[in-house]
Amino acid sequence: DAKTTQPxxxxxxxxxxxxxxxxxxxxxxxxxxxxxxxxxSQGPQYIIHGLKNNETNExxxxxxxxxxKSSTLILPHATLRDTAVYYxxxxxxxxxxxxxxxxxxxxxxx
Amino acid sequence: xxxxTQSPKYLFRKEGQNVTLSCEQNLNHDAMYWYRQDPGQGLxxxxxxxxxxxxxxGDIAEGxxxxxxxxxxxxxxxxxxxxxxxxxxxxxxxxxxxxxEQFFGPGTRLTVL
Numbered sequence: 001d002a003k004t005t006q007p008x009x010x011x012x013x014x015x016x017x018x019x020x021x022x023x024x025x026x027x028x029x030x031x032x033x034x035x036x037x038x039x040x041s042q043g044p045q046y047i048i049h050g051l052k053n054n055e056t057n058e059x060x061x062x063x064x065x066x067x068x069k070s071s072t073l074i075l076p077h078a079t080l081r082d083t084a085v086y087y088x089x090x091x092x093x094x095x096x097x098x099x100x101x102x103x104x105x106x107x108x109x110x
Numbered sequence: 111x112x113x114x115t116q117s118p119k120y121l122f123r124k125e126g127q128n129v130t131l132s133c134e135q136n137l138n139h140d141a142m143y144w145y146r147q148d149p150g151q152g153l154x155x156x157x158x159x160x161x162x163x164x165x166x167x168g169d170i171a172e173g174x175x176x177x178x179x180x181x182x183x184x185x186x187x188x189x190x191x192x193x194x195x196x197x198x199x200x201x202x203x204x205x206x207x208x209x210x211e212q213f214f215g216p217g218t219r220l221t222v223l
Contacts (some may be wrong), residue, residue, distance in 0.1 A: 036212075043114075043214030044153070076142050087152065091210065095167070098212060100145075100152030 004088045009105040010058045012082075018075040020104050022088030028097045032091050033064060034098065035073045037084040044087065044100075047073065113137065114215035116201050123195075123218045130187045133201030142184035143212065145167040146170060150213050153200060159184055160206055188220065195222045 005023040012018040021060040024033065032051050036044040048055055048062045049072070055062045075082055087103040114135045123129045135142065141160045143169075145153040148199040155168030173192025178184055184203075188195045198219050202212040 041217070041219075043202070043217050044212075045214070046211045049211070068115070097155055097158070098153075098210075100154075102150070102152050 002100055004090055006086075006088050006101065006104045008102070009107065011107050011109060012075075012078045014033050014080060014108055014110050015069065015077055018082065018106060018108070020073040020075075020086050020088075020106065021070065022072070023070045024088070024090050027068050027090055028092075030092060033062065033071050034089040035060070036087045036089065036098075036100075037082075038087070038103070039081075039084045047086075078106075080110065081092055082106065083108045100108040112211075114201060116199075116215035116218050119216065119218060121218055123220070123222050125222055126190045127189055128189050129195075129220065130185050131184065131199055131201075131220070132191055133184045133204040133215060134182055135184075135201075135215075136182060137213060138181070139203035140181070141177070141204045141210075142204045143204075144168075144174070144176065144179070144184070144186045145200045145202065147198040147200060147217075156186065173210055194209055195220060 034049040035047040038044040045064050046094050047059050048063045064071045085103040087100050089098050116133050143158040144156040147153050154170050156174050157176040159165035162181050165176050165178050175187045198217050200217045201215045204210050204212045
């Protein structure tokens with residue numbers, strides 16, 4: 001599975017967009033990009049995933065660069081409840097394993 | 111309500127004792143997973159199962175055992191052979207398809223004294 005690189009931590013003001021970057025320069029053609037988040041002492045929560053097209057759902061948007069070597073998760077209007085660790089994961093199609101790194105700790109402040 | 115339950119939330123055991131963590135899901139998912147999380151770290155896969163009566167080792171299976179006798183249940187036993195069992199244990203389930211969105215339980219925090 002391709003490895004991902006994320007910043008250790010980020011801050012965001014409440015109501016602003018939070019843009020969380022992820023590098024996955026060794027990603028191959030059949031590998032999906034997944035985003036999960038984990039609020040302290042809870043189980044991770046699925047946010048969104050994509051292969052090469054940009055994706056949007058009720059929680060967030062996922063922007064994947066044309067060369068697929070990086071992506072950005074966008075929370076359009078961050079709230080205090082979005083404070084969590086966000087994990088960017090690359091998964092090979094047809095496998096069931098998600099390899100979690102250490103993620104980005106997002107702190108949303110008032 | 112559909113979901114995954116893990117019990118108990120906190121568990122204390124003496125060193126040298128085996129302990130079994132429960133995980134139950136009513137989502138009708140075929141696949142189930144066990145992860146371990148240490149402080150400040152990401153999740154590491156212990157075991158996973160894609161179908162009843164079958165399971166595979168993950169990246170850190172040593173000192174652990176599982177069973178999958180029913181689709182809804184995937185208990186994890188932490189044996190005395192596990193050198194550092196104190197950790198946060200998370201169970202997840204998913205459909206076996208291209209999406210593989212995994213749904214996680216609330217976790218069990220195991221402390222071995």
